[in-house]
Amino acid sequence: MTLQNVQSFAAGRWIGTDDSARVIHSAVTGKVIAQAGNASLDTDEMLDYARNVGGPALREMTFHQRAKMLKALALDLSKHKQRLYDISFATGATQNDHLIDIDGGIGTMLVFASKGRREMPDDVVYLDGAVEQLSRNGTFLGQHICTPLRGVAVHINAFNFPVWGMLEKLAPTLLAGVPAIVKPATASCYVTELAVQIMIDSGILPKGALQMVAGGLGGMLGQLTNQDVVSFTGSADTALMLRSQKHILANSIRFVAEQDSLNASILGPDASPDTPEFGLFIKEVTREMTTKAGQKCTAIRRVFAPDVLVPAVLEALQESLSKVTIGDPADDATRMGALVSPSQRADVLAKAATLGKEAERVFGDPDNFTVHGASAEKGAFLPPMLFHCATPDTAVNVHEVEAFGPVSTVMPYRDLDHAVELVNKGQGSLVASVITHDAQVARLVALGAGAFHGRLYFNNRDSMKESTGHGSPLPHMVHGGPGRAGGGEEMGGIRGVMHYMQRTAIQGSPDILAAIGNKWVPGAREIDHADHPFTRSFHELEIGETYKTKERQISLADIEHFAEFTGDTFYAHMDDAAAKRNPFFPGRVAHGYLLLSFAAGLFVEPNEGPVLANTGLDNLRFTKPVEAGDSIKVHLSVKHKTPRNEEYGEVRWHVTLTNQDDELVAEYELLTMNAY
Known part of the structure; x- marks a missing residue:
């Protein structure tokens, strides 16, 4: 070779x-x-x-x-x-x-x-968070940005x-x-x-x-x-x-660490042997002990079960582990291969011996096991080794020593508070799992153990068919943990990207913030254009391009017709006396959604053009009631543009509705898909 x-x-x-x-x-x-x-x-x-x-x-x-x-x-x-x-x-x-x-x-x-x-x-x-208004009239603003190191x-x-x-x-x-x-x-x-x-x-x-x-x-x-x-x-x-x-x-060089972790799994007190959760628990522990021969930073090292269920857990795990085929990893029949090297095998054996001072090995003899299609003497093979520690409160090694291989220890707990106390003895882990069908059990563990874990994984009969498993870090979620686990947070979606960027506070006028962030902010320069913005393609539209509509008066007939047409007959729109008793309204007022509908009627260009679809709105708030006889007008500005594919992109519009006195009555962000 x-x-x-x-x-x-x-x-x-x-x-x-x-x-x-x-x-x-x-x-x-x-x-x-x-x-x-x-x-x-x-x-x-x-x-x-x-x-x-x-x-x-x-x-x-x-x-x-x-x-x-x-x-x-x-x-x-x-x-x-x-x-x-x-x-x-x-x-x-x-x-x-x-x-x-x-x-x-x-x-x-x-x-x-x-x-x-x-x-x-x-x-x-990258803009991190919303714009902060730092002055009364909005001429001095703040914004956090992130740029690459x-x-x-x-x-x-x-x-x-x-x-x-x-x-x-x-x-x-x-x-x-x-x-x-x-x-x-x-x-x-x-x-x-x-x-x-x-x-x-x-x-x-x-x-x-x-x-x-x-x-x-x-x-x-x-x-x-x-x-x-x-x-x-x-x-x-x-x-x-x-x-x-x-x-x-x-x-002060940034140091992100993901290190040793004595991850745990808790069998909920509701998960008796006749429940789907019990079988799921056994399956999860077995899989975590044997996948990658237990050489996973997220593998289950400590297994906690109600004291009355420990005998059943030990029996079921021994039966499950006895079915694991150890051997040549290239053989399709092999379920568990070898450790990465002879030195790693020696390290796991030494750590297992340390665990053996406080716990009894109830399965897996490293001196007597079968390896299929390979040599146990020449390769770095070990059997799954299961320990039982009957005294987890006084034990030390089982909560501090990680045998980075196919090794786990089963321990009893008296009640849920005791289980949380024992889990937290690991002094910080990447993940702990809880197998329970009781939502209150999950809540109590989350409150008690959350501070010690980077991830809490709950599973039961409802989620087991689609769940990804105790030991599977997903890029959408934080991978890391406090204390012993290193204090780092890899992945976690865009949170992971922030490890390699500097967050900086930017302060200045609206024009300054808009220029730095390439995103229009209220108060920044507006661009008037002769053509209606809905007739202009995605690439033609400019950040800050603004359209101002004419006014439309709201009548009592409008309010009553909208109520009858939609079925929204809430008393504030239909009963003047009841509305006046409400601290928010002077009397009958227009529906908020009526205002949005009329606003669309004021700014929409009806003909076929670059606007392909209205895909929603964000951050809607109504700031002042509108009564019959009031008028509204719309101020529409291009806030931000985001390409989506080769044909179209998303335009985010800043929309304000004001009344006849130029008072703000509603504000939101409109999203449209516009052709290039």
Whole structure:
């Protein structure tokens, strides 16, 4: 077998190994299959290339252009999934494990691409929150904006997910407009190298947007600035060592950590063995113990059940685990493959021995188990190992020691408060799950354990068919956790993008804010045009373009006809005496929706044109009642424009309704789809 030299991609070129390279073993056969590392990498050159080549190229792109780039990357990677599957078997992962790592990583990138198009502007500035009025008359305003950091993101990834672990960090980083240097764990870096090769060869990425270090980073972290970010996944000890470096602390360099986590699952007190929830609980625990051979940062390490149900839980888990086939991960019959390396196997055995000081091993003998299609002696195989700790209140190790493999410990709780107390002994976790059909159980756990967990996953008979599982971080939701889990929040939709951007408070006049944010704000300059705005295409419309309508008087007959026609005979519109007793109304008033309907009649251009559809309105508020005899007029301004596809885009209009005295009676944002 040819020894693979895993290369680094640095400053636009592939660089091979040198004498400092470390060997990499197959998790299945134990044979040396690759080597990685080059101590002579020029980290100064890499950082300079990222900051001065990759950064400017990415920042020239809008969020939508970056989102389209992510989608193109994901689709191209998807064409090469089989190559990634084939090479990943040597890590000990099964085909089902590949679906989580490879397909999951590609799916994550696609979600960020979609969110970038839908939730971010087709611009280079992201507006964070609403405009703040800082003066009485609105001539001095405030707005928070987010812009890309001018540095580089250094991603230090773990061995267990060589594709997903890279892509879930890379997607929000590139969407933010920041270049990345990826440093995969050496044990599985050959898989990451292939994924990087595919992305580089696609030609989709700008030069300098992505680099990769196979092996050690050398002194790179000591060369970072306050415009750089370190995003780390791994052990708490390594995270502490890295983030506490004097240079990192002195320069306030952002450090996002996702680290050790003694995740838990609670069987609700309502989930007796005859309920669907009990079977679901057993299935979830079994799956989390055996997927990726338990090498998941979100795997269930601690299992809590009502004390009277512990015997039934132990019996059911032993039966379920006995059906797990351990063996060659390339064999379709295999349910659990090997750990990533002999050293990882040794580490799990050592941690399991520590747990054994407080808990009894009730299933899984590491010295006596069957491996199908492979050698237990040569490969890094272990059986699922289930422990039972009868005294979780006084135990220490079960709440502090993580055996990063197929190891879990079952523990009893007396009542729900006790369960929450025990779960929180983990001192911060990525996820805890609760299997219950009782909504009040879920609420109490959320209130009691929320502060200690980045994610709480509730499942029962109602959601089990569509749920994604305890251990599946989704790009829409925060992935991270407090305390022991590192304090970071990767992903979480656009929240994840913000790790790589700077939030800045902008203060100034309406024109200044409108120019910076490329979004019209009340009080900013208005543009008058001879043509009705509904006759002008998406691209022809200008931010701030304004249309002012004539007045329309509201009559009592209008109010009564609208009430009869719609069936809305609320007393404030029909009974003058009752309306006067209401502190909000002077007497009978017009319906709010009548005002909206009349407003549309005032500003709509009825002929066929670029406006394709009215898709809704946002932020509607009625500010002053309108009585019979009052008049209304409309002020319509183009607030913002967002491309949606190749044919049309969304126009957001700022709409105000005023009465005959120029007093504001209603305000909202109208959304239309306009042809290009």
